[in-house]
Amino acid sequence: MDGVGHHLAFWSLAVITVGAALGILVSRNLIHAMVMLILSFIGVAGLYLLLSAEFIAVVQILVYVGAISVLMLFAILLTPRAARDNAETAMRYPGLILMGLVIAATVFVALETDWGAVREEPVAESARIIGQSLINEFVLPFEIAAVLLTAALVGAVALARRDDEDIDAHEQSLTLEGREDSGGSS
Amino acid sequence: MSAWLLAAWYDLRDLSGISREITEWVASWGPEWLASAVSGAIGAIGILAVIGPTLMILIWTERKVIARLQVRYGPNRVGPRGLLQPVADAVKLILKEELVPRAADKWLFFLPPVLVFIPALLVWGVLPFGPHMQVADLNVGVLFLLAVSGTNVLAVFIAGWASNNKYALFGAMRVIAMTISYEIAMVLALLTVVFLTGTMSINGIVLWQQQEDLILIVLLPMTALTFLLGATAELNRTPMDIAEAESEIVAGYHTEYSGMRFGLFYAVELANTLVMSAFMATFFLGGWWLWGLDAWVPSWIILLVKTSLVYFVFIWLRGTLPRLRIDQLMTFCWKLLVPAGLLFVAIAAVERTLLLEYAWDRTIALPVMAVINAAVTVAVIGAYARVTGAGAHRAPAGPRMARGRLGGLRAARQLAQAPSGSD
């Protein structure tokens, strides 16, 4: 964990990650904030790489950049009139306080931890070890998480789907006779 | 072939020798970080040196092949046999005005053409051109490939959104919906490969094929098909080019891009096609390995030939097939590719267990598995066709012949009830 290259990489990644995270807070445009968030994710992935946790790094990109942020973009686009502006809300100051508490906690933990206890040499083949521990040691939590996610997925589909009658009624209002007189001029 | 030639740095069969020599030389006098930086730079330059000219030739090839498929000549004016046409195209694109729509999101509008290039270049890093010719042999290479090529979606989405154009937004929405779905199918396909070979290193997959003396497409035809189709979707090529569906949404996400910005999208599209062909060749056609021929012919030439074959398939698809509708594409992905992918993950797990734990004789077990997998593939596709009704109306009845009947509704009803012999 030494050498000019590592230091250079660490500091530039740190600047990118923190700068992008600040950008999320500052930006008034939701899509801009999303782009910043993605940049921040990528910075974190880079930091993982520096720690020789390439599996986590790649999964970070695959899941957070490739899937979660895209889903967030989708949600933003599908929400009417939320596409552009980051509205003022009453939650602003409570959010600020919460954020301060989280930062304080993190700093406290970082300062109090005995870092010397962490093993020095990087884990070889982290993917294999993670896989083995998921299937052997932590198989129950793993399965529970899978069931939970499936349930969430099914619930989301059930929520997003309207009743059939509702759709039928909507479609009936779209028949030719219904729409014709509402044509209006160009 | 004498032994001293094999190890020499100028051995064309293994270009990594050059890189090794230079890196060792730098390491002999300089700090270690400089040596690794130089090693990386050589890899990057090597990749760029491959991509640049290949892209030029590819543009020409694609246009020429498509032209031949379409009974025309294709470019034949600029340079010998039109070979300089890509140069002329590039010059034209560079000279063209780059329009920025007034309503576009200026910052985000500039970003995507650059952004799409990063994943397009990065994925080359894990592609093995030979036993040692690989910029980075990550032990999570397969995941890296998926992760990096998946970020392409973001650039496309930003392009579509920032243009502030409805066609572009439609393209962006379509590309996200489609790519996420097909990425799952692709993940499952690669998971099958990883299960069977037991490694996530891409070079390891090639080495497995070398060791078992067979190419994976023989063992996993459905997986290869899924990967090919997933790649087609990810590359936005016909029949899955709904993101830029020319006849529907003009040019999709890059409707508003002009000049060299459009040129970058275009180049990346081709570069991605090339790299996906290369990965297809690596995963399923044995990559740089070809039954011992790689000892005589440079391995990277073998890979290039295989890549060209897959690339030709892509061009062929483009030249012959119309486009599917988005719901049909989704149906195809979620009802065929994903379930079949899950099935084959299970099959691969079983097969690996049999091979490893029960140590079946491979000369018998592998062919038997190949036959079983092929049969399952046919069965799965057949079942899908039966369930969805696709293929049921193959060669549907053509028009009836009026045969003297003439008139309006009455005649129409008579004709509809007439025995089919009147056809």
Place this chain on the structure above:
Amino acid sequence: MTVLLDLQVVADQLRGAVPESVPRVDTWAVIVDAGHLVEAVRFLAGSALDLSFLASLTAVDRESHFELVYHLQSLDRNHLLTLKTIAEDHETPCVPSLTGEYRGAHLQEREVFDLMGIRFEGHPDLRRMFLWDGFPGYPLRKDFLGMPGTLSAGLPGFPHESGENRWPVPGSTPVIPQS
């Protein structure tokens, strides 16, 4: 071979079904009173004559009045009838719309409205089709070129650009810049 229906026979049938609907018959067509047009056409389409296909709909400016010309076709019986109706008022002509009977009349009536300025009572979506909303006058009228103000190519601005129609009333004198 399509048979042209005997106009007198059709006229008699029509008179029987819809009294006072046919004032006269000329060489080419049965002339139907505008007030009874829809009824007459409904009868023609529904009766044994089966004139359920509106082949063509157009209008002719006869300078003093407008003639609406309908070509009605029976596909099953293969005969053709030309029907005419007169719009007497040359300034603001108005006839009933046939869109209720024939969906095919929809676009053709819009075309006639656009180019001839004949209003079709009961048309669900009567607006300009080929020409833009603020176009002055109706070009297929015989007096079109004699209208006040010379025509220039294009408009000084798009209609609705400043919130309202620049030339709202067809036939009113447009103010055209002489540049």
Place this chain on the structure above:
Amino acid sequence: MAIETPKRVHSEPVVVNIGPQHPSTHGVFRLKATLDGEIVQDVDMLIGYLHRSMEKLAEERTFTQNIPFTDRIDYLAAMSNNLSYCLAVEKLAGIEVPLRGQWLRVLFAELQRIASHAMANGTFVNDCGAWQTPLMYMFREREKILDLFEMTCGARLTTNYMRIGGVAFDPPLELWPALCSLLDEMPDRLEEYAALTVDNEIVLARSKGVGVVSAEAALNASLSGPLLRGSGVPWDLRKADPYCVYDQLDFDIPVGRDGDCYDRFRVRLEEVRQSVRILNQVVERIPGGPWQAEVPLHLRPAAGEAYARIESPRGELGFYVVSDGGPTPWRFHCRAPSLINLSALKEMTVGRSLADAIVTLGSIDIVVGEIDR
């Protein structure tokens, strides 16, 4: 297809302008589509970008001078337009066309039908998303037909070939061998083309059951041509109201089964085959003699009116000409099949996806010159 349309999540309606500059509108045609996601809720067409007010212009020119206008109405079927207009004026003025003239008219009208259907079917598969390939295959034959036109009258697109009382020129002798070789290779070419498209799984998935219009709706909306026949109504003016010498020719009317886009496509393909059949008979039986009647240069038909119609590639193309006895028509009206075929556009597209709307529009085979005139 057993693939059912999935249940939908409704979103904000979005208005999308398809056209006036759009690859699939085949000209400057603008379709204002209101979309819910990708589902079309409403379409409104805004046309007139190509309006040249031909009907007004024609009132200022003599009957003969008006023939070139008709070329430019449906610029993909100039011969058919010429023919229809000349028939109307001949009906008005009571002119008899010599026999060879009539046969030549049939010859060129049918060639034009093949050329036009080639364009229609090629662009249709293009609208389904094919990358130009079917278009190129169809253009191969269209090109040869246009060469025949050029041989005969010097023009390829706007031919201005028919005259009141006949045709302008007798075709040169070289036309006949060229025509015969074209007719000889046509069946093979049609086979090839059909093999490429008609049972292509994607073409089927895209066009089967899309843009359905029932026979009743088609009649009520005054649809004509391949649209009407695609809906199952056996109506072809060449049989129903024969003009020129169609009553002496042996051919058949193809009629669709379901009235969807695929049926229209197949009907057009089959019509090309029938046209080849007609052309073979024409080549065999065309008589000699004059090809043009003596018509005074300053034609002044007696006051009256005439409505003549033909089966153009796009449907019933009629010309309604009114004369007041002067040298110019008092009224010149064109019953344009492209325009009237759009009557059912809303019915065909609403409730389906945008991609289907494009395919439907392609199957209607509009020519903007004819819509706008």
